Amino acid sequence: MSGLNPELAAHVDASEHAIRLLARENKILEFIARGASLEKVLTEIAHAAEEYCDTEVRCSILLLDESGTRLMHGAAPSLPDTYNKLIHGTAIGPEVGSCGKAAFCKKPVFVEDIDTAPSWSALKHLALPLGLRGAWSMPIFASNGDVLGTLGIYTLEPASPTDRARQAIDLLARTAGIAIERHRSESQRLRYQKQIETLNDTGILLAAERDLHKIVQAATDTAREFSGAAFGAFFYNEIRADGESYMLYTLSGAPREAFEKFPMPRNTAVFGPTFAGEGTVRLADVRKDPRYGKNAPYHGMPEGHLPVCSYLAVPVVSRSGKVLGGLFFGHSEPNRFTLEAQHLVESIAAQAAAAIDNAQLNDRIARQLASSEEVQQRLAIAQQAAQLATWELDFRTDEIRFSPGSWPVFGCDPSEIKSRADWERQIHPDDRDIVRNELESCVQNAKAYFVEYRVQSPLGVRWVQGRGHVVYHAETARPERLIVLSIDITERKLADEALRISDQKFREAQKAANMGTWFWDIPTDKVTWSMEVPSFDAAVSADRLKNWVNAVHPDDRPAVVAELDRALRQGGPFKIEHRLIRQDGAQRWSFTQGQIMLGEDGTALSGLGITMDTTARREAETELKRAEERFNLAVDAADLGFWYCDLPFDVLGWDERVKEHFWLPPDAKVTVDDFYRILHPEDRERTRQAIETSINQKKRYDVDHRAVSPTGEVRWVRAVGRGFYDETGNPVRFDGVTMDITERRKAEEALRSSEKLAATGRLAATIAHEINNPLEAVTNFIYLAKTTDGVSDQVRSYLEIADQELGRVSHIARQTLGFYRDSSGPILMSVPDIVQDVVNLYQRKLLYKSLELKLDVQSDLTIRGLAGEMRQVLANLLVNAIDASNDGGRIWIRARRVVDLKTGGKAVRLTVGDSGIGMNEEVRKKLFTPFFTTKSDVGTGLGLWVTRGMVEKAKGRIRVRSRQGIGTVFSMLFPSTKYPPPSVQPA
Numbered sequence: 004m005s006g007l008n009p010e011l012a013a014h015v016d017a018s019e020h021a022i023r024l025l026a027r028e029n030k031i032l033e034f035i036a037r038g039a040s041l042e043k044v045l046t047e048i049a050h051a052a053e054e055y056c057d058t059e060v061r062c063s064i065l066l067l068d069e070s071g072t073r074l075m076h077g078a079a080p081s082l083p084d085t086y087n088k089l090i091h092g093t094a095i096g097p098e099v100g101s102c103g104k105a106a107f108c109k110k111p112v113f114v115e116d117i118d119t120a121p122s123w124s125a126l127k128h129l130a131l132p133l134g135l136r137g138a139w140s141m142p143i144f145a146s147n148g149d150v151l152g153t154l155g156i157y158t159l160e161p162a163s164p165t166d167r168a169r170q171a172i173d174l175l176a177r178t179a180g181i182a183i184e185r186h187r188s189e190s191q192r193l194r195y196q197k198q199i200e201t202l203n204d205t206g207i208l209l210a211a212e213r214d215l216h217k218i219v220q221a222a223t224d225t226a227r228e229f230s231g232a233a234f235g236a237f238f239y240n241e242i243r244a245d246g247e248s249y250m251l252y253t254l255s256g257a258p259r260e261a262f263e264k265f266p267m268p269r270n271t272a273v274f275g276p277t278f279a280g281e282g283t284v285r286l287a288d289v290r291k292d293p294r295y296g297k298n299a300p301y302h303g304m305p306e307g308h309l310p311v312c313s314y315l316a317v318p319v320v321s322r323s324g325k326v327l328g329g330l331f332f333g334h335s336e337p338n339r340f341t342l343e344a345q346h347l348v349e350s351i352a353a354q355a356a357a358a359i360d361n362a363q364l365n366d367r368i369a370r371q372l373a374s375s376e377e378v379q380q381r382l383a384i385a386q387q388a389a390q391l392a393t394w395e396l397d398f399r400t401d402e403i404r405f406s407p408g409s410w411p412v413f414g415c416d417p418s419e420i421k422s423r424a425d426w427e428r429q430i431h432p433d434d435r436d437i438v439r440n441e442l443e444s445c446v447q448n449a450k451a452y453f454v455e456y457r458v459q460s461p462l463g464v465r466w467v468q469g470r471g472h473v474v475y476h477a478e479t480a481r482p483e484r485l486i487v488l489s490i491d492i493t494e495r496k497l498a499d500e501a502l503r504i505s506d507q508k509f510r511e512a513q514k515a516a517n518m519g520t521w522f523w524d525i526p527t528d529k530v531t532w533s534m535e536v537p538s539f540d541a542a543v544s545a546d547r548l549k550n551w552v553n554a555v556h557p558d559d560r561p562a563v564v565a566e567l568d569r570a571l572r573q574g575g576p577f578k579i580e581h582r583l584i585r586q587d588g589a590q591r592w593s594f595t596q597g598q599i600m601l602g603e604d605g606t607a608l609s610g611l612g613i614t615m616d617t618t619a620r621r622e623a624e625t626e627l628k629r630a631e632e633r634f635n636l637a638v639d640a641a642d643l644g645f646w647y648c649d650l651p652f653d654v655l656g657w658d659e660r661v662k663e664h665f666w667l668p669p670d671a672k673v674t675v676d677d678f679y680r681i682l683h684p685e686d687r688e689r690t691r692q693a694i695e696t697s698i699n700q701k702k703r704y705d706v707d708h709r710a711v712s713p714t715g716e717v718r719w720v721r722a723v724g725r726g727f728y729d730e731t732g733n734p735v736r737f738d739g740v741t742m743d744i745t746e747r748r749k750a751e752e753a754l755r756s757s758e759k760l761a762a763t764g765r766l767a768a769t770i771a772h773e774i775n776n777p778l779e780a781v782t783n784f785i786y787l788a789k790t791t792d793g794v795s796d797q798v799r800s801y802l803e804i805a806d807q808e809l810g811r812v813s814h815i816a817r818q819t820l821g822f823y824r825d826s827s828g829p830i831l832m833s834v835p836d837i838v839q840d841v842v843n844l845y846q847r848k849l850l851y852k853s854l855e856l857k858l859d860v861q862s863d864l865t866i867r868g869l870a871g872e873m874r875q876v877l878a879n880l881l882v883n884a885i886d887a888s889n890d891g892g893r894i895w896i897r898a899r900r901v902v903d904l905k906t907g908g909k910a911v912r913l914t915v916g917d918s919g920i921g922m923n924e925e926v927r928k929k930l931f932t933p934f935f936t937t938k939s940d941v942g943t944g945l946g947l948w949v950t951r952g953m954v955e956k957a958k959g960r961i962r963v964r965s966r967q968g969i970g971t972v973f974s975m976l977f978p979s980t981k982y983p984p985p986s987v988q989p990a
Contacts, residue, residue: 055175075091114138140154140156237331431464441453580592857895876954920967
């Protein structure tokens with residue numbers, strides 16, 4: 004340039020410097036576009052700053068931490084690591100060097116000499132030994148004006164920046180801002196995208212999966228990942244009788260062996276609130292909490308336990324309000340568990356800003372590089388690296404020209420596309436009209452050109468994005484050229500499609516589960532619903548919360564409003580189950596669970612969550628409850644007890660009713676030895692063989708055996724059950740039921756006794772019938788003997804006695820036939836005759852015990868009934884009176900006509916009394932109960948039960964009065980009839 008004048012030379016030099024700087028910036032932008040790491044991009048910016056300053060310098064890029072108070076090392080390739088480490092984490096402030104001051108004041112700081120600058124007084128001892136003298140710092144700003152960090156320049160001699168240096172530092176600081184902001188946005192986007200994908204996958208799993216372990220494990224893993232915990236666990240709320248022991252179910256972030264040598268969590272002050280369902284416990288440092296370390300034996304964490312500082316515990320509560328367990332998370336560092344409510348919105352905003360910045364940057368690059376062939380050559384490198392192409396369409400000739408180095412975004416070498424027709428042939432047929440319409444609109448409306456479409460290539464269909472603008476003639480305003488930057492966006496489209504499919508699967512899973520999601524913008528009260536739950540009708544479509552609350556059933560509305568008010572005040576999770584009323588008047592049950600996010604000042608900002616139609620579940624629960632009630636009713640009615648026994652036999656699982664059957668208290672622990680001990684000795688071996696046969700041969704187990712109480716009482720128990728086997732056929736359980744069959748056994752025994760008595764009675768009646776003729780013959784012979792001449796008086800007296808005894812035998816035979824030969828229907832009977840017949844039958848028994856019998860029976864009394872049954876009634880009562888009386892006692896039988904005070908009609912009262920031993924109140928209450936007897940050696944317990952039945956059959960009533968040591972009186976009341984009726988028969 005020696006031939007140029009100085010001004011022109013300076014201008015050319017400045018232009019070349021600007022072109023080189025722009026090229027370097029383009030290279031950095033290529034790094035950013037290719038997704039290079041932030042460290043690599045910042046290192047490249049630092050090298051560029053050191054290259055384009057007018058003197059030898061060292062560059063340091065520092066990043067502001069999340070708290071906005073400290074500068075952290077970003078890139079400083081030419082500075083010693085020792086210096087970088089010393090300034091890493093330096094707090095910002097007006098007197099903290101150049102970078103600390105620039106970040107604090109949010110404006111550039113240029114220090115010519117570190118040694119004399121007041122702001123460097125506290126730090127110059129770090130810089131001067133390294134030969135650093137000048138210190139210039141430019142704040143790095145985000146698109147919203149926030150400080151992201153600083154770009155610092157150190158000179159080796161005291162110096163101030165030239166204009167070119169300031170221009171370079173400013174440009175590179177802005178480029179660094181793009182890189183940092185893009186990195187943060189991308190990192191945040193990836194983090195939230197991963198969270199959304201994980202939530203989608205977890206939502207699909209929880210909606211479709213029935214395996215309890217997979218569901219809980221997925222919840223634990225996802226919660227640990229989102230919370231940032233080092234490890235987490237889920238514990239079932241299983242508590243022993245002493246209030247201790249929770250059962251470990253799943254672990255996440257740590258091997259199960261890490262907890263094997265430690266006991267399960269105990270009911271301590273720290274764990275207690277979680278298992279009591281009192282709410283979430285989140286502690287920055289659990290060791291500083293007043294509840295920590297209060298319980299023996301460890302008084303804190305046992306030695307060797309995974310270190311826990313940050314602590315988060317969330318109770319897992321059913322609908323019913325039952326605490327099923329808890330999710331517990333820990334981390335060795337404090338303050339690791341925080342709420343991030345606003346980061347999702349910030350991430351979206353940051354991504355949108357980054358996308359706009361990138362689009363504007365690409366357009367600016369296209370405009371700047373189009374003016375210079377030399378710049379275009381440099382642009383070719385960027386195009387290859389970023390897989391983009393720059394080209395222009397000449398509207399006058401329809402020719403297309405590509406910039407050198409353009410990437411083959413259209414599926415062929417750019418040199419093969421020479422005209423508009425060539426370009427359109429590469430476009431997918433279904434998208435050609437879209438592209439033509441966009442180009443026409445761009446030309447007519449003088450707006451920016453933007454279109455996304457598919458092209459056909461040998462490798463398949465690819466997606467292309469085109470951005471550009473139309474160049475118009477300066478005088479005629481006719482369109483001359485279309486300048487376009489085209490980028491291959493196939494990978495992005497595939498990612499969008501994958502995300503769309505994932506979102507569709509999530510929505511389908513929600514629909515299958517009758518579940519929808521909602522978002523509530525609290526300041527505006529606007530609610531946005533997904534539409535997966537059409538059964539909710541207008542309640543879900545309500546765009547204001549107050550409209551949704553109006554759809555809540557009036558009886559449930561106060562509780563719903565109260566829970567929402569609590570969540571708005573406190574923030575965090577909430578859950579409610581209630582009824583909604585549809586527009587057609589139908590009611591649906593709804594379960595809503597959500598999270599309220601609060602701002603830094605405690606104001607509620609937004610809420611999000613799910614709503615599920617639980618009508619079917621509610622109806623199923625109601626039907627299940629009814630079925631359980633019916634089942635329990637059947638169990639109670641049948642007096643069934645249930646037993647469950649794991650094999651091999653050891654401790655047996657018996658419910659309270661089985662224990663009652665075997666004379667055990669409800670809280671008794673039962674072993675197989677206890678079972679055989681309680682069995683009657685005669686039943687043990689038979690029962691043992693029946694159990695072994697049932698298990699080994701897979702047969703039904705059905706055994707009646709006796710259970711003997713500690714006091715010797717016997718109860719008959721029937722046991723029915725069977726074995727249960729694993730996949731290989733090995734027996735694993737032996738379960739079944741028991742029932743108390745003592746009364747049935749007594750009934751069977753009594754029935755057998757009754758059948759024997761009946762057979763005996765029938766035999767006696769037959770014998771009585773058969774001896775009538777011989778008796779009559781013998782009587783006749785005795786009569787002939789008595790009237791024969793020559794018989795002495797002594798012999799005649801003997802014959803007279805024999806005749807009397809034969810008469811008594813004949814009378815007994817006739818009475819026996821009377822007991823067991825009844826008429827086919829009720830007849831009118833003489834009460835005095837019935838009484839006399841029965842007394843005659845038991846006269847010998849009365850004489851044997853020297854009992855005094857007093858009869859007081861009116862002579863004209865009649866009753867209607869079966870003669871045999873009436874004799875049996877009176878006989879039963881007379882025999883009982885004889886058995887209850889001591890020798891020499893008194894018995895009386897009375898019969899009177901009386902007035903029935905209950906009906907007002909005439910009646911006959913028949914009374915049998917004795918002066919015997921009497922009975923107590925307990926015996927009297929059971930007197931007419933079947934199978935109840937006080938005669939353990941001869942009684943069946945059916946006599947008085949049958950007696951009452953016969954009395955009631957004759958339309959009568961019977962009652963008893965008795966006192967121990969005084970005696971007993973049985974009184975019967977029968978409807979009276981007139982006497983003597985024409986049809987009365989002798990009894």
